[in-house]
Amino acid sequence: MIHSLFIINPSGDVFLEKHWRSVIPRSVCDYYLEAQRASPNDVPPVLAAPHHYLISIQRGGVALVAVSKQEVAPLFVIEFLHRVFDTFQDYFSDCTETIIKENYVVVYELLDEMLDNGFPLATESNILKELIKPPNILRTIANTVTGKSNVSSILPSGQLSNVPWRRSGVKYANNEAYFDVVEEVDAIIDKSGATVSAEIQGYIDCCIKLSGMPDLTLTFVNPRLFDDVSFHPCVRFKRWESERILSFIPPDGNFRLMSYHVGSQSVVAIPMYVRHNLVLKSNGDQGRLDLTVGPKQTMGRTLENVSLEICMPKCVLNCSLTANQGKYSYDPVSKVLVWDIGRIELPKLPNIRGSVSVASGADTSGANPSINVHFTIPALAVSGLRVSRLDMYGAKYKPFKGVKYVTKAGKFHIRM
Amino acid sequence: MATTPSYNNDKVVTGEVEYPAGDPASGAFFQPDYKKNEDLKQMLDGSKDSLKLEAMKRIIGMIAKGRDASDLFPAVVKNVVSKNIEVKKLVYVYLVRYAEEQQDLALLSISTFQRALKDPNQLIRASALRVLSSIRVPMIVPIVMLAIRDSASDMSPYVRKTAAHAIPKLYSLDPDQKEELVAIIDKLLSDKAPLVVGSAAMAFSEVCADRMSLIHRSYRQLCSLLADVDEWGQLALLNVLTVYAKTCFPDPNNDNYSSESETEKPFYESDSDASETQKRTSSSPTVDPDLRLLLRAAKPLLQSRNAGVVMAVAQLFYHCGPVQELPPVAKAMVRLLRAHVEVQSVVLNSIAALTVTKRALFEPFLKSFFVRNSDPTHVKLLKLEILTNLATEASAPVVLREYQTYVTSSDKAFVAATIQAIGRLAVAIQTETETCLNGLLHLLSSKDEWVVCEAVVVVKRVVGGGASSARAAVSRAAKLLRSDRLAGNARAAAVWLVAEHGAKHPRAAAILAHMISNFADQDELVKLQLLSLAVKLSITQPDTLPMCRYVLHLARYDASYDVRDRARMLRKFIEPQNDSLLAQYAADIFCPDKPKPTIQSSFKDRDQYTLGSLSQYIGSAAGCYTPLPTSPAEPVAADLREPPPVETQPAPVQKNKTFYSEPEGDSGSTSSGSETSSGSEESSEDEEEKHEDEEKPKEANNYKSNSETSDSESDSETSSSDGSGSDNEDSSDEAPQTNDDQQEQKEESNKNEKSNLELLLELDEVASTLPTMTPTCGGFLSPPTVPPMGLSEADMITPVGPSIVPNKSTELISRVMSGGLSVHSRWTRAPHLYSNKMCAIQLTLTNHTADEVTNIRLNKKIVSGSRSIHEFSPISSLGPGASTTTLLGVDFGDSIQPVEFTIASSLGEMNIVITPQVGELIRAVNMSEVRWAREQRKLRGMTECDKKAPKLENDLIMCTRVFETANLGAVDSPTDFLKFAGRLMSSQDLVLLSVRIESDHSVVTVNCPNMAIASMLANDISSSFSKYY
Incomplete structure (x- = not known):
């Protein structure tokens, strides 16, 4: 179980601590800080200190470090910490050090409500939002005038019902249900442009603003594509098993309905290619870099928000390049070259070329940087998944429905 | 900061405040100014809620920042009664944080929570229990215990859930309470609400993870509830059920068992099932139906969005399920790899351990473990480990090609590990040895010195047993040695290589x-x-x-x-x-x-830890880690999982035993033996009464003659003897008896024990047939406390008769006042027949007039709250000079508030006020010294009251004084303590009194959940010691 939680900023200051059992001195975080100092991007999630175990996550520039004194399932803690972070994001629309500091009272109240004696109590955002109202200016002013507080004195009815994720008494003037089918292409492309591995990881995010207790069913044209799925607790698993239909009473607001995986067995279309040429000379001469990006198997759509990120070898001092499209920047400290291309419009292929200065005498052999690629393709689900229809039961009104498809690059690596 | 329109709404109150500091808002979080605490105190002491809220927010800021705010404790704790819910919440947060350091002050807040525990709003009840149980002050253990016990049977599942959460808190505060807590956990585990069950499972694993017997009864229900429990509850529940399944079901992969059951199966199964059974046994090993139930319930959870739940299911299937059902588990685990990097790391770790033994499971997912440059190093290393474990002759070329790319990475630790991995592959896969060695030799001529060193060391290991390519390796090594490019280890390894093979x-x-x-x-x-x-x-x-x-x-x-x-x-x-x-x-x-060296995975011994546990991750047993038990050869306790038949109650079984095994009237049976049965006899009374029918007339007579004097004994004896019918007067007779009336009666009873006993038994019969007493005679007939089943005999608390019944009577109405009718009252120290919560008060009415006084009756009762009076039967007439006695029942509700009533007669109406002594509100009980000590331990802290008193000559006098003052029973104790025990009439709370004798004085200690009673009784007893007769 979780004994204490510390939130640490990148410079190593503990700026928030909360204890659910006896107080554990914050010096225990030194073990974490030590590991972080040794390798800032490679802190193992579980650290064993002499009498404590530190389980941490790093997100949004802050680290959440949970301390336990005994055996506990690490995934339980990690999953919970992520849930905490998600809740903060949900409440404050972002979660950074400044925002946590500004809202420490709500943060504290939330933490108190989410965990009791180290065991989760209420983590559904619908329930939490009824217990503790999210801050906004309007409510703050209203509370001052009326003397009300943003802490509820009655138990959210959802907590006791069998749909604990949905708050009761939802009412909207405009009833709408939007579904975003997002697919991410994870791929590794080797030097010669051949695909080493490629997979599609997809998820369906919903924004549902429907009054009452709507009961929705979502059907797909080709549900056989799914290789492996995981669902929000609201989805009735039995119906999925038997009919391949998503049947659910949705929570109110934004949530992730399902995430799925399209297996590595099926052939994945790789929507773009990069022709690259990097020559580094060890005798101190200028090296050369030449990159050309082009679309491939995009099914007639355009690639947008394309950007390339190259982590250059240590010996590269600086780059002076010219791009025929977009902007580039090079950080000599972290050795990262970022080329922000934007939209690729045929027939012009974006290209960047120029010289690379290398530290003299450095060993340049065997340095093989890799390119991380980002792109989005709107209105396309690369796996070919299509939603067939959305039906609603349990409510009289006619909702406004919408489905949007997006394909993005996930972990898309090109080895150079 | 003050300008930010944030929730930190310090500005809200600026209009109405006169802070000493200029800008209050900025102080909230970052001002390290300690003097400001003064104005915080002022704000808290004020009456404005907005100011208080403001102050509390700033204090919470201090706590969040880890600054010490304990000096504000008195100011903060006052506000626990605040009406403003947010102030209250923040005070709770503060209280929980600092209560441990300021125990005495924290006690001030306790009564607020006790009140809130009775609130009609379930959220308030729950949060009161939550905070109360989070206050780590040993003094309040009994209070928390009581609160948990009450809340565990609350109507609201939410409150019950909170009670389950409170159990481990109390357990960590006072491990002595374990037994009682286990009983509550047992109850909560069989709760029907999914909300409660998850938390109960959590409490179970925190408090008594080894008591698998508690699960038997609710096992099937838990399995069926699993899907409805919230995700965190599922996690806790799955962990508990995994251990349970491991304890109770044989390993389905164990061939012995499955073949055995194969032969047995047709024997049990009906013919129609036989064919199906055979089909099943031929395709997959037999799985215990109860285990199958669990596996079937758990399987859908593999689709959970919560990685922890997925891992818990994987754990269950891996440790308890049949091998054939593992592939879907593997798929789900691979899915988790796309989650956050921390999740990835833990899952990879588990997979690495799995691949050592169960390679085939993950082979289809080989490509999912290919390393990306953006992975953190520890993830890369884990993936490498898995790839190496997974490589087979078929997949080795693919893996090796990957390794080739990895070797050129800029991450040195990763490169080193890759070279090691190539070495392992070379050893493990014979067909690839040549390729690997060539690759390694190629690396030997790398320009990166560091790579070369690593390669040499690995080559040394691979070549070890004399591979055919050893010559090539030697000449390479020789070349390297000549060029003097190697350092340290690598050079030594190269020399060794030359020495060994060249x-x-x-x-x-x-x-x-x-x-x-x-x-x-x-x-x-x-x-x-x-x-x-x-x-x-x-x-x-x-x-x-x-x-x-x-x-x-x-x-x-x-x-x-x-x-x-x-x-x-x-x-x-x-x-x-x-x-x-x-x-x-x-x-x-x-x-x-030399034999060829074997290079093994470093994860080889990770298998000994439970899959997905912290211990597995860190590779050594973490604190409080308990390994899973080994599967039994035979299924354990299968019949215990059957739902209990409705009519089966433990009590009748016990009754039968005592009833038949001990013949009636067997005077040889020990008193304690019969007492045990008396505790469980409620249901058997009817039978008993029938049994006694034949001797009824005689007893009816006796009853009349003895009714006045035997009152005091009747309760104890009936309650303890109505069941088995054996003689057990010893229990009451053992207590010192000084009262003359009782002495006489005892003699009488000794003369004719049998008849007297039946007389007492018959008393019930008479009582229940008396028309005026019918309404609640059950309350009287039933033993005052029903002890929990399964307690040993020595543990019983049994009521006994008073040691002394005072003769002293008080004049309630003098003859002068009423015009001739005087009323005297005397405490009989016995419960009233009408209800055992009532004290029986003997009223003696004497007519001093020359005329007959008629129609004497109780007229008006002025009582409040739970208190009540049972009137005496009206006296139609009282002759001149005559006097009569009658019994009045008063339930004082455990308070010494006086009760008022009036007695009306032909002479008019008279007002009577009876104020009880605290000692009269108690009924003596008998218990073992061990039990006494245990009960007293529960009543430490606030419920204990000490009083200094003078020392008297000897123990006997002290005992007498105590008995005179209060109706307590003596407890045998070998120590120099004098111990007494009793129960409050109304609430049945225990009252424990001890007198410790010091050199020049004695100390009277009273323990009672009712604190007022405790202190009053201590006062009374100590003042009785100082009286001189």
Whole structure:
């Protein structure tokens, strides 16, 4: 179980601590800080200190470090910490050090409500939002005038019902249900442009603003594509098993309905290619870099928000390049070259070329940087998944429905 | 900060405040100004809620920042009664944080929570329990215990859930309470609400994880509820059920068991099922139906969005399920790899451990473990480990090609690990040994010195047993050694390589010559290897002997002990003196055939820990880690999982036993034995009464004559003897008796024990047939407390008769006041027949007038709350000079508030006020000393009251004084303590009194959940000691 939680900023200051059992001195975080100092991007999630175990996550520039004194399932803690972070994001629309500091009272109240004696109590955002109202200016002013507080004195009815994720008494003037089918292409492309591995990881995010207790069913044209799925607790698993239909009473607001995986067995279309040429000379001469990006198997759509990120070898001092499209920047400290291309419009292929200065005498052999690629393709689900229809039961009104498809690059690596 | 329109709404109150500091808002979080606490106190002491809220927010800010805010405790704790819910919440947060440090002050808040526990709003009840149980002050243990017990049977599942959460808190505060908590956990585990069950499972694993017997009863229900429990509850529940399944079901993969059951199965199954059974047994091993139930319930959870739940299911299937059902589990685990990097790391770790033994499971997912440059190093290493474990002859080329790319990575630790991995592959997969070795040799000529070193070390390991390519390896190593590019370990390894495989190589001698040219500058390790190279060469190529001597000579004067020692030892081999055997066997010693080394995964022993546990991740047992038990050979306690039949109650079983095994009237049976039965006899009364029917008339008579005097005993004796019918007067007789009336009665009863006993039994019969007493005679007939089943006899608390019944009577109405009718009252120290919560007060009415007084009755009762009066039966007439006695029942509700009533008669109405002494609100009980001590331990803290009193001559006088003051029963105790016990009439709370005798005074200690009673009783007893008679 979780004994204490510390939130640490990148410079190593503990700026928030909360204890659910006896107080554990914050010096225990030194073990974490030590590991972080040794390798800032490679802190193992579980650290064993002499009498404590530190389980941490790093997100949004802050680290959440949970301390336990005994055996506990690490995934339980990690999953919970992520849930905490998600809740903060949900409440404050972002979660950074400044925002946590500004809202420490709500943060504290939330933490108190989410965990009791180290065991989760209420983590559904619908329930939490009824217990503790999210801050906004309007409510703050209203509370001052009326003397009300943003802490509820009655138990959210959802907590006791069998749909604990949905708050009761939802009412909207405009009833709408939007579904975003997002697919991410994870791929590794080797030097010669051949695909080493490629997979599609997809998820369906919903924004549902429907009054009452709507009961929705979502059907797909080709549900056989799914290789492996995981669902929000609201989805009735039995119906999925038997009919391949998503049947659910949705929570109110934004949530992730399902995430799925399209297996590595099926052939994945790789929507773009990069022709690259990097020559580094060890005798101190200028090296050369030449990159050309082009679309491939995009099914007639355009690639947008394309950007390339190259982590250059240590010996590269600086780059002076010219791009025929977009902007580039090079950080000599972290050795990262970022080329922000934007939209690729045929027939012009974006290209960047120029010289690379290398530290003299450095060993340049065997340095093989890799390119991380980002792109989005709107209105396309690369796996070919299509939603067939959305039906609603349990409510009289006619909702406004919408489905949007997006394909993005996930972990898309090109080895150079 | 004050300008930010944030939730930190300090500005809200600025209009109405006169802060000493200019800008209050900025102080909220970051001002390290300690003097500001003064104004915080002022704000808290004020009456405005907005100010209080503001102050509390700032204090919470201090706590969040880890600054000490404990000096504000008194100011904050006052506000626990605040009406403003947010202020209250923040005060709760503060209280929980600092209560441990300020125990005394924290106690001030307790009563607020006690009140809130009775609130109609379930959220308030729950949060009161939550905070109360979070206050880590040992003093309040009894209060929390009580609160948990009440809340565990609350109507709201939310409150019950909170009660489950409170259990581990109390347990960590006071482990002595374990037994009682376990009973509550047992109850909560069989709760029907999914909300509660998850938390109950959590409490179970925190408090009594080894008590698997508690699960039997609710096992099937837990399985069916699993899907409805919230995700965190599922996690806790799955963990508990995994341990349970491991404890109770045989391993489905165990061949012995499945074959055994195969032969047995048709025997049990009906014919129609037989064919199906055979089909099942032929395709998959038999799984216990109860285990199957669990597996079926758990399987859908593999689709949970919560990685923890998925892992818990994986754990269950891996440790308890049949092997055939693992592939979907593997798929779900691979899915988790796309989650956050922290999740990835933990899952990869578990997979790495799994792949050591169950490679086939993850083979289809090989490509999912390919390393990306953006992975953190520890993830890369884990993936590498898995890839190496997964590689087979078929997939090795793919894996090796991947490794080729990895070797050129800029991450040094990763490159090193990759080279090691190639070495492992070379050893593990025979067909690839050549390729691997070639690759490694290729690396030997890499420009990166670091890679080369690593490669040499690995080559040394791979070549170990004499592969065919050893020659190539040797010539490469030789070349490297000549170029002097190696350092330390690598150089030593290269020398070893030459010595081991190149002893016959013509260039070996040249290498040796090259190396010893700067022998003194070599590393120690290299020197040692050079020594053995020299010796080996001198054996295989005898012409190098002079060089060998030269090396040994050099080593003899080396700075290092080890090198000198080694040289001295080796000298014996090359310079044989008197034909020693050593030289003969030198060749066998230095150049034997060595077995091939095995390189194993470093995750090989991770399998011993539970899959996905913290211990598995860190590779050593974490604190409080308990390994899963080993599966039993046979299913355990299968019948216990059957839902209990409705009519089966433990009580009747026990009744039958005592009833039939002990013949009625068996005076030899011990009193305690019969007492046990009396506790469980409620249901059997009817039967008993029938049984006694025949002797009824006689007893009816006796009853009349004895009714007045036997009142005091009737309760104790009936309650303890109505069941088994055995003689058990000893229990009451043991207590010191001084009262004359009772002495007489005792003599009488001794004369004719049997009839007297039945008289007492009959008393029930008479009582229940009396028309006025019917309404609640059950309350009287039933034993005052029903002890929990299964307590040993010595643990019983049984009511006993009073030790002394005071003769002293008080005049309630004097003859003068009423005009001739006087009323005297006397405490009989017995419960009233009408209800055992009522004290029976004997009223003596005397007519002092010359005329008859008629129609005497109780007229008006002025009572409040739970208190009540049961009137005496009206007296139709009282002759001149005559007097009569009657019994009045008063339930004082455990308070010494007076009760008022009026007695009306032909003379008019008279007002009567009765104020009880605290000692009269108690009924004496008998219990063992052990039990007394245990109960007292529960009632420490606030419920304990000490009082100093003078010391009296001897124990006997002290006992008498105590008995005079209060109706308590003595408890046998060997120590120098005098111990007494009783129960409050109304609430049945225990009252424990002890008198400790010190050198010049004595100390009276009273323990009672009712704190008022405790202190009053302590006062009364101590003042009775100081009285002089």
